[in-house]
Amino acid sequence: MFGAPRKKSPRVPGAGIRPGYLYGAFAVLFGTNVLTLVAFLMAPDISALLNGQNDVVVSAYEDRIAQLRVEVDRLHSRQFAQTGDINLQLQELTQQQEVLLEQHQLVKQLAQKAAELGIETAAAPSVDEDDDVAPVAAVTPAATGSAGDLAEVGASMTRMMDDSRMALAALSVSATESTDTILDVLGGLGIKPRMPDGLSDAVGGPYQPPVEGADASGIVDDANDVYLALARFKAARSAIDLAPIHKPMGSLNRISSTFGNRKDPFTGGRAFHAGLDFPAPKGTTVLSAGYGKVTFVGEKSGYGNLVEITHLTGLVTRYGHLSAFLVKEGQIVNTGTPIAKVGSTGRSTGPHLHFEVRSKDVAVDPGKYLAAGKRLARFLGA
Template sequence: MAETSRSTVFGRRKEPHTVIIARGDHIRHFQVRPWVVALAGSAFAAMAIGYLLATSYLVFRDDLIDATSARQARLQQAYEDRISALRAQVDRITSRQMLDQQLMETKVGELLERQTQLTQRHGRLGPILDRAEAEAATLPPAAPLPPHKPDVRAESAGRSPDFSLASAATTPFSFWSTRNSEAPGETSADRADRLFVAINLSLRTIESEQLTRINTLAEDAYQTADAISNVLEDAGLPVDIDDGKSGIGGPLVTISNPALFDTKVKELDEALDLLDRMKSEARRLPIANPSPGHSVSSTFGVRKDPLLGSPAMHSGIDFRAPMGSDARVTAAGTVVTAGWNGGYGRMVEVQHAGGFTTRYGHLSKVLVKKGQQVSAGAVVGKVGSSGRSTGPHLHYEVRRNGDALNPVRFLKAGKKVSQYL
């Protein structure tokens, strides 16, 4: 390789590198360009770098593989842990949903059972309440029932209560759950639970109102029967009624609602039966007024005889009634005498239950016949002055087994009892 420099007009020019190869007689030479040198150097550098990288890879390959495997294992473990956590959460949610569903089904079943009981009770209460109301219509006003709560306005006759969430929000006690107040994040199950609480309390209120109503009606019936009995006993009139009560007692032991309801209904039925028997017994007695609206002019007992002026026994009472006024029978019975009867003049005698008889004397006209059945209040004749009499009036007697009794006792008892009949 030789380098020559030549002088030129523009100065020295650098000769390119020349490579000479001699082989025997053959000589070859070629010039090496700078870019060829650069290319060769670059190729050599690349090969060197590649060799170094390959050597490094071969040296550190196991470590890289182990690190990669560990990283993949960590990622897989984290993924599996996440999957397990999600599965556990899904299981919890599913379990809660199943529990809520079972709870809902239980609550719905209980509500349906309660509704069925209320429907059956209403069917049983219908006739007996109608009977009790019919009896109560003839009685003095009873004490009013306790006022209802504002959120429940259902009558025991069957009106539907207000099952709103607004009423459930103010509920102080939950039958199934303690979730009563609406809280942030409340679920539909929570709201449904509060609704069931409100419905349950409303049904309980209806049941309580039914029992309260039954108790009130039974108490009113017993009080009325006792009042009738007391009036008749105070008047000395016989009352032969078995009220079904006896000397019993013991500690109070509560029972279930169905049994309690049946007991209360039976008690009301017995009270109404007792009241009916007492009314029937009272109607059998001659306690009505034979001449309504007219005053008594002569009482029962010893008096001055109006014709002779000497003391004499007056076996009845006289009503100051005008000629032709109605003489009404004071109780149902059978006519045993209808016509003229000595000093009584025209007289009607009626046989009643319990050995009682009533007599209506000094009539101007008799309107019934012997053997005829008459009801209380029926007109048996017209007031007159026949027989041993000084003027128009109605002579009225009450006898039992032939013995004369003071009719005033019967009239006073009838006046007191009339408000219950």
């Protein structure tokens, strides 16, 4: 019927996904890492990634990789590295190191993309001063001249690879949970957005060379899961703007008359009221409740001056008793676009907005749509 929305909803810090329950699991999983070659606490790092603190986490992670590289080089220079078995282990460590670097790039790229979409926690978990948290620093193993050094370096690399996969899993789970919330709320209104069902529909990104070596397929599968989860979240979040679920009076929320049967203000008898009435001073700006096309601007019996908007969902919203029009028929409007001014034209006892939602030309309760908008506002920063 008409084009796709062109306006992106604003983001605010703290809006979006809050996978707080994951932190406990991370702390248990990584709590035994304090005495490894590189002592670190991964759970706060994952939290920082989800909080958009990418520069801090990336820098610390790269420091760890550099420390591992120094240790591998040190082991290469030892006399025991000349033996066949040890030399083979060193070659394997070098390969693992390259895989670790590739994993780091994937986590970095996807964390940045998630942050751009607003997938972040409200705040990082607090750490009490008394908590036993090891600092991010190198813990040099004893240079015993044995294969024990190699085993310790290899174990540290393996742990860091596992941490990368856990970070990707956190992003995927968080995006999926928020997507499900959005779809459940919209589904309750009979709105079913088109969702990507495979990587052909997923988000893009800069080219990364294929990851080789141990666990390569695992990390690639995890990254693909995150890409698809982000694509689905983006599609679901965009669908929020397509539905007429946003406040037509901005911060003015007082309702003077609800949907349903009521006492008629003119006759005193029982009568059906097809919408919600928002009292406001004459001239107050009226906003579009969702993206759509203006299909009527003019006077209609009972409504006085009226604006009617048809939305992509098939729903129609009406804004009645207006004092002035700010849009024209055929105009495409976004969520929150100023469309008119409050008045008291038509069958009205004073200045207010009559807000109506219609499905298949039958009036439905606007209250449930505005309630859905309130539930989903955290995903838009509204």
